[in-house]
Amino acid sequence: MTEHLLLSAHDLHKAYAGKPALQGVSVALQAGEMLALLGPNGAGKSTLLQLLTGLFSPDQGRITVVGHDMHRQPSRALAALGVVFQQSALDLDLSVQANLLFHTDLHGMPRAVARQRMADGLAAMGLGNQVGAVVRSLSGGTRRKVELVRALLHQPQVLLMDEATVGLDPASRQHLLDTVRGLCRTRGMAVLWATHLIEEAQVADRLMLLHQGTVRFDGSIDAFMQASQGGDFQTEVLRALDKPAL
Incomplete structure (x- = not known):
């Protein structure tokens, strides 16, 4: 893995109506690295993603993307991010092509470049024949592929x-x-892969366990298992989330 920091979030705090959602969470992502962010519903995963994507500002802390400060240089920071949200952000009544062109237009991409990238991306996902399909007619799995292409x-x-x-x-x-x-x-x-499904986290390079807005563990899968009590991965994750800290 190339030791090149692409995303850094330091000491993030966020509260809603006085109730803490994140308390001192820090994240660092290197080039070529996949980090699985794992935690139960309500752990703070979506709040963290909302801060990292600039949808909300942290009450405290700093976020940089490829060296650009999210607060001071939001357009440059956001230009380096690709996001697939939990809730679909596709317009169901538009075609796949129209949805993708809307995205490339927002990024100021020349149409010739945009169409070539669209064709390449859809082909890579096995969706080359779906460019004219209305999104509403697609299966859930196909819509997710379109969102990743976008x-x-x-x-x-x-x-x-x-x-x-x-x-x-x-x-x-x-x-x-x-x-x-x-x-x-x-x-x-x-890649930051936020999930509540334990089996998805095991394929990542690194694991971060989030519970009630605090980090319970952040390190490699191997390090996590070496610090475990001898159970399988799922058992040890559940154990880690059920105690104050690793």
Whole structure:
């Protein structure tokens, strides 16, 4: 893995109506690295993703993406991010092509470049014949693939996936995982994969356990298992989330 920091978030705090959602969370992502962010519902995963994508500002802390400060240089920071949200952000009544062109237009991409990247991205996902399909007619798994194609069109260096496999069948979920894992290897992309599914986290390079807005563990899968009590991965994750800290 190339030791090149692409995303850094330091000492993030966020509260809603006085109730803490994140308390001193820090994240660092290197080029080519896949970090699995794992925690139960309500752990703070979505809040963290909302801060990293600039949807909300932290009450305290600093976020930089490829060296650009999210607060001072938001457009440059966001230009380096690709995001697939938990809730679909596609317009169901538009075609795949129209959805993708809307994204490339927002990024100021020339149409010739945009169409070539769209064709390449859809072909890589096995969706070359779906460019004219209305999104509403597509299956959940196919829509997720389209969202991933869209997130990659502007060639971001960091990819954020927020519970991206919710509602997918096992085969579609595995295909999406394999595709994203491959992006780390082939493009040197840094990926933050937020999930509440333990089996998804095991394919990552690194694991971060989040519970009630605090980090319970942050390190390699190997380091996590070496510090365990001898159980399998799922057992040890559940054990870690059920005690104050590792």
